[in-house]
Every structure is written in structure tokens, then in C-alpha cells.
Amino acid sequence: RMTTNGDIFGSVWGNNWLSIWITNQLNTRGTIDWINSELAVRDNNINTRATWDYVNQTFARKNTGSIQDWGWILDDSTGFIMQWGTLGNSNGTYNFPRAFPVGCFAVFVTNTNAQGTQVDNAFGYPVSNSQFFAATKSSGMANLVNNFPVAWLALGR
Numbered sequence: 001r002m003t004t005n006g007d008i009f010g011s012v013w014g015n016n017w018l019s020i021w022i023t024n025q026l027n028t029r030g031t032i033d034w035i036n037s038e039l040a041v042r043d044n045n046i047n048t049r050a051t052w053d054y055v056n057q058t059f060a061r062k063n064t065g066s067i068q069d070w071g072w073i074l075d076d077s078t079g080f081i082m083q084w085g086t087l088g089n090s091n092g093t094y095n096f097p098r099a100f101p102v103g104c105f106a107v108f109v110t111n112t113n114a115q116g117t118q119v120d121n122a123f124g125y126p127v128s129n130s131q132f133f134a135a136t137k138s139s140g141m142a143n144l145v146n147n148f149p150v151a152w153l154a155l156g157r
Contacts, residue, residue: 072097079157086112090122091135091147099130100156107132112149122150129156 001009003017013021056062065073070085083096090109109124118140126132136148 066097068097070097081156083154083156084152086149086151087134088149089147090150091145093127093131093133095131096154100154101129102157103129104132104154104156106155107134108153109134109150110152111136112151120146120148122148124150124152126154126156 003009008018009016010018061076063073063075065071067073070083072081072083074081079102081098081100083098085097087094096104104126107124107126109122111120111122118138120136120138122134122136124132124134132152132154134150134152135145136150138144138146138148
């Protein structure tokens with residue numbers, strides 16, 4: 001049923017008029033106590049979900065690594081890996097501290113000490129996801145590949 005003022009009667013409104021149902025809702029829900037209780041429930045739900053631990057575990061991946069003479073660091077958000085080390089004698093294939101799951105982009109090799117009067121060229125390159133080659137060439141030895149000590153840095157994912 002509907003009145004001329006637009007009020008509606010029905011079972012949806014508890015077998016009453018819509019205007020009475022709205023008044024009852026405002027009287028029970030419009031109090032400060034009711035509002036505070038609703039806010040307390042909301043705050044409790046927020047606190048349960050939005051703690052720093054929850055945010056860090058869910059959204060902020062942590063970097064991991066092994067900070068040693070031969071070490072590595074992994075950026076968990078991007079998968080970027082940086083690895084490093086030194087070789088007392090170069091001229092060979094060596095294992096990375098950990099394999100690159102996707103691949104090694106580049107290996108950078110440099111001398112760790114002076115080679116006297118000789119000019120040498122340290123170089124290296126990726127062999128696979130788990131190995132690299134490193135060596136030196138000396139101008140004093142007709143550009144022969146030799147085994148001077150080197151430091152290396154590898155980048156990949």
C-alpha cells in the first residue's frame with residue numbers, strides 16, 4: 001500500500017510503514033554509542049589486516065644475500081642479482097656463488113694489483129647461468145693469456 005504522501009507499507013519494512021522503519025533505524029543506529037561500536041569494529045578489522053608485519057610480508061619483499069669475499073645480493077622485488085669475488089690466479093672457468101635463475105647479463109673483471117712493467121688486460125664473460133670465464137693478457141708476454149689475480153663482478157637475474 002502507498003499513501004498520498006508517498007509512504008509505503010510492506011513486509012520489507014517489518015509489516016510497517018517505511019517512514020516508521022527509517023525512524024526506528026535512525027533511533028537504533030544513529031546514536032554515538034552505535035557509531036563508536038561500528039568504528040571500533042572497523043578499526044579492529046583494519047588493525048588485523050594492516051600491521052607493518054602484514055604489509056612487509058605481503059607487499060615489501062626483502063633483499064637477501066651472502067656478504068662474503070665471494071658473495072651475492074638478490075633484490076627479491078625485481079629478481080636482480082649482483083655477485084662478486086676475487087681470484088688469486090685467473091685463466092679459467094669458475095662457478096658463481098649461486099646460479100642466476102634467468103641468466104647472467106655481464107661479467108666485469110679487473111686487476112687486483114700492479115703487474116710491474118707489464119700492461120695486462122683483465123677480461124671475463126658469462127659461460128652459463130652458473131659459471132664465468134676470467135683471465136688476463138699481458139703485453140710483455142706477446143698477449144698470451146695468463147693467470148694474474150683479478151676481482152670480478154657479475155650482474156644478472
